[in-house]
Amino acid sequence: MDRFAFLRLAPRTAAVRLRQACGGVLQLRTSHERHRFQDASVRIATCAADGDRCRGMSAKKTPAGILVRRIAFSYPDDLEAHWHPSKPEWSQMVNGASLLMPYLEPYLIEAIRDALPRITDEKLAAEARGYMGQEAHHYKQHRRFNELLLAPARGYQSLREYEKLLEEDYAQLRRERSLDFHLAYAAGFETMALAIGHMLIRGREYFFRDADPAVSSLVLWHFVEELEHKHAAFDVYQHVVGSYWTRIHGLVYAMHHTLSRTRQAYVMLLKKDGLWGSWRTRWKLKLVLAKVFADTMPWILESLLPWHQPSRFADP
Numbered sequence: 001m002d003r004f005a006f007l008r009l010a011p012r013t014a015a016v017r018l019r020q021a022c023g024g025v026l027q028l029r030t031s032h033e034r035h036r037f038q039d040a041s042v043r044i045a046t047c048a049a050d051g052d053r054c055r056g057m058s059a060k061k062t063p064a065g066i067l068v069r070r071i072a073f074s075y076p077d078d079l080e081a082h083w084h085p086s087k088p089e090w091s092q093m094v095n096g097a098s099l100l101m102p103y104l105e106p107y108l109i110e111a112i113r114d115a116l117p118r119i120t121d122e123k124l125a126a127e128a129r130g131y132m133g134q135e136a137h138h139y140k141q142h143r144r145f146n147e148l149l150l151a152p153a154r155g156y157q158s159l160r161e162y163e164k165l166l167e168e169d170y171a172q173l174r175r176e177r178s179l180d181f182h183l184a185y186a187a188g189f190e191t192m193a194l195a196i197g198h199m200l201i202r203g204r205e206y207f208f209r210d211a212d213p214a215v216s217s218l219v220l221w222h223f224v225e226e227l228e229h230k231h232a233a234f235d236v237y238q239h240v241v242g243s244y245w246t247r248i249h250g251l252v253y254a255m256h257h258t259l260s261r262t263r264q265a266y267v268m269l270l271k272k273d274g275l276w277g278s279w280r281t282r283w284k285l286k287l288v289l290a291k292v293f294a295d296t297m298p299w300i301l302e303s304l305l306p307w308h309q310p311s312r313f314a315d316p
C-alpha cells in the first residue's frame with residue numbers, strides 16, 4: 001500500500017480523488033459513486049513507472065490544495081485518432097481541444113508569471129506558482145499526444161498549418177494586449193475549465209466508457225487538476241486587476257477564441273476522416289454539443305454575477 005498515494009483535490013472536501021499506483025493504474029473516484037465506480041472497474045489511466053515520477057507526485061501541496069503531479073502518460077503504438085470507437089465525433093472534438101493546449105496554456109502561465117511581482121499576498125503567490133506548475137505539465141502531456149495524433153501516417157498534416165495559426169493568435173495577444181487583459185483571459189478560460197471539468201467527471205461514463213484508457217486518462221487527469229486550481233487564476237485576477245467588466249470581457253473573449261479555434265480543428269479532422277459530410281456525423285455532433293451546452297451554461301451564467309467566487313463550489 002505504500003506505493004499508493006491518495007491525492008485529495010481540496011482541503012476538507014475529499015470529494016474527488018486520483019489514486020495513483022506507480023507503474024500501474026490511475027483511478028478517479030468521487031464520494032458519490034465510489035462503490036459503483038470500483039465495481040465498474042473503470043480504468044482511466046496508466047502511468048509510466050519510475051522512481052522520479054513517483055517522487056514528483058508526492059511534492060508539497062499549496063495551502064489551497066494544488067499539487068503538481070509529474071505524470072508521464074504512455075500511449076499504445078497503434079493509438080487510434082478515434083480513441084472512443086463508438087464516438088468518433090467526440091474523439092475529434094477532444095483531439096481538436098488537445099491541439100490548442102500547447103499554445104493556450106503557455107499563454108496562461110506567462111500571464112500569471114508576469115503578475116507575480118504585483119502579488120503582495122504570499123499565500124496567493126504560492127497558489128499562482130502551483131497553478132503554473134500544473135498547467136506546464138498539462139501542455140507538455142498534450143503536446144506528446146498531439147505529436148502522435150499528427151504523425152505523418154495518420155494524414156492530418158494540414159493541422160500543422162492550424163498550429164501555426166494558434167501560434168500567431170497568441171503572439172498577437174502578447175504583442176497587442178495588456179497584462180490586465182491576459183489575466184482576464186486566464187480567469188475566463190478557467191471559468192470554462194471548471195464547468196467542463198464538472199461535466200466530464202460527472203458524465204465520465206457517457207464520455208469515456210469503452211474509450212481507450214490512455215486518452216481518457218490524459219483528459220480526466222487534466223480536468224481533475226483544473227478543478228484543483230479552480231480559483232487560482234480568478235484570485236490572481238481579483239488581486240491584481242479586480243475590474244468586473246474587464247473580467248467579463250476576458251471571459252467572453254476566451255470562450256469565443258478557444259471554442260471557435262477548437263471547432264475549426266475538429267472540422268478539419270473530421271473532413272480528413274471523410275465524416276464531415278455525413279448527416280449522421282452532424283447529428284451526433286449536435287447531440288454532444290447540446291449536452292455540453294446544457295451542462296456548462298449554468299456555470300457560465302453564474303460566473304457573470306459580480307459576486308462570483310469559484311472557490312465556493314464543491315468538487316463533484
Ligand SMILES: [Fe+2]
Binds near residue numbers: 222
Ligand atoms: Fe490545464
Ligand SMILES: [Fe+2]
Binds near residue numbers: 190226
Ligand atoms: Fe487551468
